[in-house]
Amino acid sequence: MEKYKDFFSDPLFSIDDLIAVGGDFHPDRLVYAYTHGIFPWSESPIRWYSPDPRAIFSIHDLHISRTVKKKIRKKLYRIQFNQAFDQVMQGCSERTSEKTWITDGFFKGYSELFKRGYCHSFEAYDAENHLVGGVYGVAIGKFFAGESMFSKSSDAGKVALAYLFSALALDEFQIFDTQALNETTWNLGAFEIPRAEYLSQLKEAVKIPYKWEPPSLQKIEEHLFAKLNLSSQSED
Numbered sequence: 001m002e003k004y005k006d007f008f009s010d011p012l013f014s015i016d017d018l019i020a021v022g023g024d025f026h027p028d029r030l031v032y033a034y035t036h037g038i039f040p041w042s043e044s045p046i047r048w049y050s051p052d053p054r055a056i057f058s059i060h061d062l063h064i065s066r067t068v069k070k071k072i073r074k075k076l077y078r079i080q081f082n083q084a085f086d087q088v089m090q091g092c093s094e095r096t097s098e099k100t101w102i103t104d105g106f107f108k109g110y111s112e113l114f115k116r117g118y119c120h121s122f123e124a125y126d127a128e129n130h131l132v133g134g135v136y137g138v139a140i141g142k143f144f145a146g147e148s149m150f151s152k153s154s155d156a157g158k159v160a161l162a163y164l165f166s167a168l169a170l171d172e173f174q175i176f177d178t179q180a181l182n183e184t185t186w187n188l189g190a191f192e193i194p195r196a197e198y199l200s201q202l203k204e205a206v207k208i209p210y211k212w213e214p215p216s217l218q219k220i221e222e223h224l225f226a227k228l229n230l231s232s233q234s235e236d
Contacts, residue, residue: 025108081163089107135149140206142174170219
């Protein structure tokens with residue numbers, strides 16, 4: 001993957017957020033980019049960014065509202081992971097108020113990353129087993145980049161996100177990258193740090209760039225319920 005070194009400029013020494021233009025969504029290029037603080041944000045042409053400042057979450061401090069906690073406690077949604085990756089991407093791409101950035105190149109590139117073990121999805125299903133929410137992202141070593149989230153039923157994506165954070169905490173992830181702040185991520189607890197600080201944390205997190213295998217759903221749920229001080233019994 002070092003062949004991509006000449007394509008991307010070093011974000012640490014860049015005065016701009018835009019790092020490169022062009023290239024492709026080859027999985028090796030994507031892995032190189034993410035492990036160096038860079039990600040694609042458009043297609044035709046592909047534009048590669050490393051924002052300064054950078055928005056991240058604390059792995060242990062996702063803000064979960066009382067409403068979402070109630071839905072977790074009641075087990076309103078059945079959570080799975082890595083069972084419907086392409087469908088989660090499709091759900092995230094369906095936007096009514098703005099043009100989607102998840103175009104064909106993103107679908108192909110990230111689907112291949114999923115097949116190679118570097119992408120993951122957490123899914124929420126309703127009582128009729130319909131996929132009604134989810135979140136997906138890139139995991140390399142102890143680093144996770146949250147790409148997108150969707151909900152077709154109230155808070156379904158946020159419930160899936162809570163399970164994802166619990167899984168990451170169990171496996172001692174060091175950084176959750178959310179790229180740039182928006183109203184949703186700010187309300188969930190995201191904050192900004194200087195790019196140089198982000199790159200320093202990232203370097204440590206991907207020092208051993210292994211592929212993540214999430215814990216069992218039972219362990220994830222036990223950890224989540226304990227953290228939120230919730231009873232494991234659903235209530236009417």
